[in-house]
Amino acid sequence: MALPEHDVADLGLAQAGVRRVEWAARAMPALRQVHDRFAAERPLDGVRIAACMHVTAETANLLRALRAGGAEIALAASNPLSTQDDTAAALVAEYGITVHARAGMDAESYDRNLLAVLQHRPHMLLDDGCDLVNIASLERPELLAETFGGCEQTTTGVIRLRQMRAEGVLTLPMVAVNDTATKRMFDNRYGTGQSTIDGIMRATNAMLAGRTVVVAGFGYCGRGLAERARGMGARVIVTEVDPVKALDAVMQGYTVLPMDEAAPIGDVVVTVTGNRDVIRAEHIASLKDGAVLANSGHFDVEIDLHALEALAVEVRHEVRPQADEYVLADGRRIVLLAEGRLVNLGAAEGHPAAVMDLSFSVQALTTVWLARHRDTLTPGVLEVPADIDTEVARLELAALGVGIDHLTPDQEEYLHSWHV
Incomplete structure (x- = not known):
């Protein structure tokens, strides 16, 4: 089978990368449930995604879930020091994902890789720090001609997007995945x-x-x-x-x-x-x-x-x-x-996989929400629908074997009525 387009350090590291990715998957039960649902429903068939993210084992599990849902993915690294070369190799050789990422790359290579994934003319962006949106808006806006939206997963990126919106230069609906309750509590x-x-x-x-x-x-x-x-x-x-x-x-x-x-x-x-x-x-x-x-x-x-x-x-x-x-x-x-x-x-490996389980489950479900509502969304910085955040919290609690109470009909009525 022909390998997808790639620029990685060493494909010979792929098996080491698979072991790293599978180890992380053990601590990501919510995302595993999302993966299985996507594999059955294929909600992203035909959707092209360009991603700028940390190339880590946890990110690899998010991309595996999106790939199981039918998405075509091109990934660039969001930080030259965080790239795991073995994970990058595994994504290409074992999981069929286009990757442009090498540990320790310089600033010129970084920008070149961002433009390389944008060359796939994505329908959707998964951004980290607003770098994809920024470089496309400044240098190659035509590459976003078919893009209907995206997600931003960092506080800094959301700030930049809001500034772009205020200045009238943000042309896409971008969801602030960073701003959910689960993301702030667990990830941040x-x-x-x-x-x-x-x-x-x-x-x-x-x-x-x-x-x-x-x-x-x-x-x-x-x-x-x-x-x-x-x-x-x-x-x-x-x-x-x-x-x-x-x-x-x-x-x-x-x-x-x-x-x-x-x-x-x-x-x-x-x-x-x-x-x-x-x-x-x-x-x-x-x-x-x-x-x-x-x-x-x-x-x-x-x-x-x-x-x-x-x-x-x-x-x-x-x-x-x-x-x-x-x-x-x-x-x-x-x-x-x-x-x-x-x-x-x-200097370390980023957040533990158990933390990224929630953040990436929210991001995966938000990606599907964007695809389903592409025709009704307008440019701006959007919030993640509250029911997605709640659903991910429930998935995680179920995986941990934790039960919680539920409101009775009388309690529901009391909370939604002005009568005593």
Whole structure:
């Protein structure tokens, strides 16, 4: 059988990739049920999908479900440090999916791969950080001539889409998969919290108990990270620009400080904001010797890398895997993890499969919803239908063997009536 179009590192890694994908599938029972339903119903027959996503075993299981439903898929990597070359090989050789992804590719290759999957003239986009929508809108809008919609799975991507909509340049209906209750709770809070700590510990082998961890940003991701760090015995300081989130952190018992005051006392400083230049030159100049800098926001702009390089008199690359040491003029050493990119994917393996089970089940069902309603949707940023989120939660509870109560008819009536 002819292989699909591909640009991967080594097809000889395919069997190792299959083992990795199948291992992840064991922890994804909700998505497995979705896969089986799609295989029986074929709701995506003839639908071409272009995806920009992290090329991991968990993503592979989402794409297997969509493929079982009849979709034709072309995948590009959304982050050069997160690509698992064995998973990429398995997707091509074993699962029949077009893949353009190699670990460690440069920015030019990244853009080339995005354009390569768009050349398939997709009906639908699965985006991560709005990169597919962005590059197509700016460079090749004609490639979206047959596109009827898509999904965006990150906070940063949703922000960018809303900005595009406000400026009148978003031409597609895009569903904010990131904004569902299950996604925020599991993926952002529990997933980012655990996987960020995992990445920091793999890259540094550092003990967190008794150390000071600065968490920049107290959204869902920052909240999860702060909880996990505190659970490891760290003293946690939160920095914020939003007074409501800052107050929330205070009421949860965290110390809240401006970054100017937090940076000099942090042993580990992690950005989780989705914004740029959170750690700037003045903060870097105040860091203690041996301080660790990491980012778990979407893009590598939260730490001012140009300022870090300018302040350093020497850079020692790979003092440990995914850890670079910057030596300042006075001899202080600052350790940057994963090149300032996502530390949970660059230095670890991203969210546990059990977390992605819910997020990708929502994404799979939303993809079918988009296909079925393609003729009635208008350009903009749309919400995931509430019944999809609820259905995925029920699937997960059933897989875990957990039962819950149900409203009685009288309770239903009471909740929907203004009568006492």
